[in-house]
Amino acid sequence: MFKLKFTALLLSAAFCQTLLAGDTEFLNYAKDRVASATSIADRWDGPTEGPLAEPSKKIVFVASDLRNGGVNGVAQGVSEASSHINWELRFIDALGSEVRQGAALRRAVAMKPDGIILGGIDIKHHREALKVAKKLGISVVGWHSSDSTEGNEELGLFANITTDPMEVAEISALLAITEGAGDMKAAIFTDRRYSIATLKANVMKKTVEKCSRCLLIDYFDIPLDQVANHTHKVVQTLISDEQVTHLLVINDLYIDFATPVYEQVQSKGMSIPVNISAGDGSMAAYDRIKTGQFQLATVPEPLYMQGWQVVDELNRSFNSSPPSRYTAPVHIITRENVTKLIGKSGVYEPRNNYREAYLSIWLGKSGKGEEQ
Known part of the structure; x- marks a missing residue:
């Protein structure tokens, strides 16, 4: 239905082998990028000059x-x-x-x-x-x-x-790669009606492909206004077939509607995939991240x-x-920095x-x- 085929896109026999020299170098690069994106910036780096406000518009x-x-x-x-x-x-x-x-x-x-x-x-x-x-x-x-x-x-x-949507998408995928120590099976969720969502998904795909032990198993196009009707079904199938270790999504909304499936799966002792969102940051996402339940991180907009x-x-x-x-600048919100960067309003500030x-x-x- 909403699946775009490039299943089992990556890899050959090298998938089950030890990390190659190039993989080690790439994994170190990923770790450095993630460390930088989780740090807290406290200096204004935006415009300091411009026109006075035009009133009564x-x-x-x-x-x-x-x-x-x-x-x-x-x-x-x-x-x-x-x-x-x-x-x-x-x-x-x-x-x-x-x-x-x-x-x-x-x-x-x-x-x-x-x-x-x-x-x-x-x-x-x-x-x-x-x-x-x-x-x-x-x-x-x-x-x-x-x-x-x-x-x-x-x-x-x-x-x-x-x-920068390319940076947001890349850092999301790099975080998944570092979390999986360069060994994961990922699925991507996007909404192809939006140029920015399509770009993010494509960049996540290309980033995953740089890791030789990482497998992109599927790419799902689920419109954001249909997330409630379809996400839980797709996630249930992925978990039941033991196909996925990581979900990379372009919006926290997908994880909102995957959560009921995760709660059922957790009660049965089954594995839950690691969930990372490439935007925009929601109160529900921050709550999940704070408690360590069902979401590792989000890359929000301020x-x-x-x-x-x-x-x-x-x-x-x-x-x-x-x-x-x-x-x-792009920042990753994780359990380590969520309380410092998310204000009382539930927005990344x-x-x-x-x-x-x-x-x-x-x-x-x-x-x-x-x-x-």
Whole structure:
């Protein structure tokens, strides 16, 4: 059904042999990358200069699905940031389906706001509506709206906010490889409707293939709005057939709906695969990681911070300034650092005073922000 065939892709007789010299070198590389990505950064490395805030702008946030923790977190960050500069903000929630997303975006364009924010809306599916927005002079900034950290001039996308999806995907796979000591059987879950999700899955696949004792047994395309209906069935089959030791997923949502299967399996004394998510970071994921139950790690987006960056990029567009081109560093959340990096809100919060940094730009150097 949702399976994409490249089963038993990797390896020959070398699979069951000892690590080759190249494998040892690669495993050491993986360990170094993972160690760096789990360290805690406390210095602001984003923009320190930019235009003062344009007041009284009308903004529409078009959400792919506000039930998605990533989209919701960015929306909250945008709401918080825009309140400091007197922007009027409205939300349109497409509730998951591509058809509703198109309708929501057309509705937003028809409102003729100063700016539109695409919260998890993939631009490749909405070219015509975006071209209309461009003709109307509406500034558009996206979050996870393409597989690139750049904007798209043709479609009028000023900037696309995301951590580097290639780095996120690679570090997720490297963590799995180090956890398995270079010996694992992995399955990948993705949603091919989204460019960024497809890119992440492909990078995870290629990273696994660099490890000669690691086997990629399957690749599953399960749309995020159908996760509840299909994930548990696929996971149950993988466990029953003893096919998998590690699950690499592009969103914590897959693990949410695999958890009931794991609870049943655990009660029977059967092995549970190691679960690692390449984004976006959810409260349920952090709870699993804290307790060591059913999830080893996630590679989250700093959602509130990215919401503030979305506002900053829109303001740059309003002022005919170039985008900041800032990309947040990639961090892995594990049991060792989860309590230090996850705030009371249940969102990954870098301890870098980003609020103060952005307010200093928008309000002038005398503008004061307070880290929450």
